[in-house]
Amino acid sequence: MDFASEMILSTIRMATPILLVALAELYSERAGLVNIGLDGIMTFGALAGFMICYLTGDPYLGIMAGAFGGVLINMIYAFCTITLRAEQIVYGMAINIFAPAVAAFIYRVYFGVSSTLAQGTLMAPLAIPLLKDIPFIGKILFNQTPMVYFAYLMVVFTAVFFSKTKAGLNYKAVGEFPRAAETLGINVIRQKYIAAIICGAMAGIGGAYLTTCYVNTYSDGIVAGRGFIALSAVIFGRWSSSGVLLACLLFGFFDALQLNLQVMNNSTPYQLFQMIPYLCTLVALSVFGIRRAGPKSSGKPYYREER
Amino acid sequence: MEEILRMENITKQFGDLYANKDINLDVRRGEVHTLLGENGAGKSTLMNVLFGLYQPTAGNIYFNGSKVKIDSPAQAVKLGIGMVHQHFMLVDAMTVFENIILGDKNTKGIFIDVETRKKEILELAKRYNLKVELDKPISEISVGAQQRIEIIKALYRGAELLVLDEPTAALTDMEVEGLFDVIHKLKEERKSIIFISHKMREVLHISDRITILRAGRTVKTLNCCDTCSEDLASLMIGRELAPTHYAKTAQPGENVAEFKDVSFNSSSKHNGLSHVSLKVGRGEILGVAGVDGNGQSQMAQIITGVISPDSGTLDIKGSRVSVYAPRGFIDNKVAHIPEDRNKMGLIPNMSVQDNIVLKSTLSPQFSAGNGAYLKKKAMRDYSLKMQEKYDIRCESVEQQVRNLSGGNQQKVILARELEGNPDLLVAVHPTRGLDIGATRFIHDTMIEARDRGCGILLISADFDEILEMSDRIIVMFEGKIMGEFSGNNPPIQEISLAMGGKEADSI
Amino acid sequence: MKTKSRLLSVVVPFVAVIVAFGIGCIIIAALGSSPAQAIQYLIIGAFGSASNIATTLVKATPLIFTGLCACFAYRCGVFNLGGEGQFVVGACVSVWVGVTWGFTGFAAILTCLLLGALAGGIWGAIPGILKITRGLNEIIVSIMLNYVAILFMGLLYTSLLREGSVPQTPAVPEATQLPRIFSDIRITWGVVIALTVAIVIHYFLFNTSGGFRLRAVGLNRTASRFNGFAVNKYTLASFIVSGGIAGLGGSVELLGTQYRLMSGFGQGFGFDGVAIALIAQLNPLATVFIAYFFAVLRTGATTMQVGTGVPTSVIDIIQAMVIVFAVAGFALVRMPQIRQYISNRASKKEAV
DSSP: OOHHHHHHHHHHHHHHHHHHHHHHHHHHHHTTOOOTTHHHHHHHHHHHHHHHHHHHSOHHHHHHHHHHHHHHHHHHHHIIIIISOOOHHHHHHHHHHHHHHHHHHHHHHHHOSOSSOOOOOOOOOEEOTTGGGSTTHHHHHSEEOHHHHHHHHHHHHHHHHHHHBHHHHHHHHHHHOHHHHHHTTOOHHHHHHHHHHHHHHHHHHHHHHIIIIIOSOOOTTTTTTHHHHHHHHHHHTTTOHHHHHHHHHHHHHHHHHHHHHHHHOSSSOHHHHHHHHHHHHHHHHHHHOOSOOOOTTTTOOOOSSOO | OOEEEEEEEEEEEETTEEEEEEEEEEEETTOEEEEEOOTTSSHHHHHHHHTTSSOOSEEEEEETTEEEOOOSHHHHHHHTEEEEOSSOOOOTTSBHHHHHHTTOOSSOSSBOOHHHHHHHHHHHHHHTTOOOOTTSBGGGSOHHHHHHHHHHHHHHTTOSEEEEESTTTTOOHHHHHHHHHHHHHHHHTTOEEEEEESOHHHHHHHOSEEEEEETTEEEEEEEGGGOOHHHHHHHHHSSOOOOOOOOOOSSOOSEEEEEEEEEESTTOSSSOEEEEEEEEETTOEEEEEOOSSSSHHHHHHHHTTSSOOSEEEEEETTEEOOOOOHHHHHHTTEEEEOSOIIIIIOOTTSBHHHHHTGGGTTSTTTEETTTTEEOHHHHHHHHHHHHHHTTOOOSOTTSBGGGSOHHHHHHHHHHHHHTTOOSEEEEESTTTTOOHHHHHHHHHHHHHHHHTTOEEEEEOSOHHHHHHHOSEEEEEETTEEEEEEESSSOOHHHHHHHHTTOOOOOO | OHHHHHHHHHHHHHHHHHHHHHHHHHHHHHTTSOHHHHHHHHHHHHHSSHHHHHHHHHHHHHHHHHHHHHHHHHHTTOOOOOHHHHHHHHHHHHHHHHHHSOOOSHHHHHHHHHHHHHHHHHHHHHHHHHHHHHOOOHHHHHHHHHHHHHHHHHHIIIIITOBTTBSBOOOOOGGGSOOBSSTTSOOBHHHHHHHHHHHHHHHHHHHSHHHHHHHHHHHOHHHHHHTTOOHHHHHHHHHHHHHHHHHHHHHHHIIIIIOSOBTTTTTTHHHHHHHHHHHTTTOHHHHHHHHHHHHHHHHHHHHHHHHHOOOTHHHHHHHHHHHHHHHHHHHHHHSHHHHHHHHHHHHHHHHO
């Protein structure tokens, strides 16, 4: 396959986990919860997905396990920030420390400490019957693992949900002006918990993708900061699902670029290439991410009966 | 007339504080029933109980004859109670249409049926003579229009009883007339209204019956035609209050501050200034009257150095200001009582003591070596002195200032700002939300400062405060000055008109 | 009033530790080992001999630095999550100076430390400048820079400054290493530097005008601006100083303990520092104690693993649970209902 097709293929593959997690954060922030613990949730989702996939041989079960694991971890975050009103940023950090520790522990207990990584089952690509035969783009776009299709469908679903449905409108109100939403009969607390469930599930799936579709092993650093890159994607994409999609494709591109450059160019130290995604995130933010303007009540705790 | 609402022996406690104690209120169908009372009398609390935002500690509510328990706003709405809050519950980022249909549970289907809903709303609006532009975002419409949307929201959800909480606070006189027209139409359609206010003139104009609240308790319920404003005033306050009469300054001293043709964000009607010129002299109080949101915040922030004007100049004590930064103004003895004490004036999580000495930590009184060593004992002694002098009620000066009541918080700011003997004091809504005692104290202190030679720029939406305190009065409307009037025997009607946008001939 | 809140700040982390250990013991038992024995080995590992205590102190030193880094930054309302990057960058500069600059001894040590701190300060200034000039979220920027710093360090020890076939840099010459305080115990002057920094930071925050204003800015930016404080200057200063502290920590770790850079240098110190600062409720002196506690866990964990076979990752989980419970606990006691309950109990006691 020529370089261009290879790049597009890799871009899509590498954008997918970031996209899943970025959408997760979008759902969370639209309900007023800034969750910086995504990296941690992804790690745990990656572990859960890998373990179940390894034990059952079924990557789809792995994905579901990832979702389940993500929800479990995020419920801790949800309880502490929604009900106990802990500071969201602070608690997100706590989750970033807690979740990977649990993941590492479970892995070590089950597999012990060895230099060779355990191998799971890789999810096979699923070609979409008619679409894959479209010349040139058919092979690239429509011969991916189903998770990729899922991610892109979610983008469409999210866009429609927030702009055209009643539930979506009420959802957004919770992140913009929770007190007003409450006076209109919207159950703010319940909505926030639902948002946390969606966020946890999507982030967990994003993590599980890494260990069931991207590679078939689990290692401690597998997430490599993608959770934070996803956060930038939400800012960069200005809290709209189409913007987030573009941002994630951009970051996926840089991720793919650095991998391919490494392969092509043996003389230059590989670390320089690996820096590309992070530096590009910084540049993108500096140029486009001026003065974040997300949902108005994002980051603030909600008090029902305020005196 | 039949009864639509009865609130019986309602009590609401917050810790040790009784916000409502044994309150009794009944409202009849098709009547306008006013809840009258001073700030802090318990009106908003009672309505929050009615609307399900608070749960009563004791008491019962009967709606349409049957006993009800209102657990949440959703339930209140279902019963037919609609609330128009004092601070509007509108989402800035959404359009008028979206705000009206938000949280709607009655229609079927997942998707918003934009066509049908819009038609329904426009029909409703026509019936009650309420003008609305459905596709505009909230951030772009006027305060009066926002209020109309809140009323439509309530009617759209089938409200039979509407609660209007201080509805005229942010309206011009013309807009108030418009509101009263709507209220009459609502009465015609047999809707009931609870009208909450502390403005007696309006209350006497619009009400059928009036219930007076004082310190959390019901004082009396009477028919509007049976009473007059003096009676109401004494019932509200609980004693014969000698009206305060501060002596007015005859001749102001030299200029302490002068705006020359200042403009800021002049295209905006509600957040900008357009070619404003004014002077504040030593030993005088210049009162800036006008409904909130006509450029007063911007005026205050320019004259204290927080923001810089787009054009025009400002002179402080005769010298031209070149750099707009609060530090320089503070050093130049400009004091500021900001409009939002918790956001702009105080550090809520710091102690009373820390807030009192906030600006002065570099002074030799409180530190050695230009800030290298803080003299904690000196700070404490000084704070205790200030606590006594300004009657700040708190458990200790080490207490976090956010635990104090609004009045005492304001006194902390006063202590900080006035002790340095400022040349110019900029006071924005200094007594908003405070009870009579605190208000009187703050006014007395400000007059004392004026008599010592301080020039005061007093910005307030409280007309009575402006009339009482000012030596000269100017009126702000949509970023412009509408006229200048004497504070001695001020022409109330002219000033009122100016507040509503009619340009006056200046004196 | 004040003593009550002071009491709570100590009680909450204490309870968090107990609960975390409780759950940890259940996990240990589930793994088939004896919790009592595991804890015994943990304590021996950390306190059992002079050499063990020394090891604990040595392990605590970098955590004190990163803890102070997070603490100082957060006092100004700044989320400096780049402690790890700043730490690593400081070490990189130190190793470069120590190995390639040609001079050794006390002058070299001083140069390494100062330049290391400077490097950390610059690395910390980047998110600061971006935040002030373009309003960028410093969390994302500082974390991105963490990865860049770690990759750069990798570059150093795999190609630029590599020592032979092993992926590591040469060791800093002995004359440039931090000397021991007592010749027979492993503690170096690094600990003293860390404690000094803690005391200086504490003094600055609570006894100087600058520290007072910095704290005000952290608590209420708007009011601080209205009251004439140079908010942006204080914010940038806190980024630079906190970065500098972390950079100094990296230098100290290099010159005092590791002597060379290799894979895994500084790993986890940054985020642990944030956790430590949070549990210590942003008090610099408390940060020292909590850092020591974390070091106790880390040191004891190895002994525990050797002695009972319980994997060290159990300790990682316990540590993580302490953070989770402590932060939740702080939020819990701040809730209005709980406040009400506590003040009712207190007033009942006083009434009696």
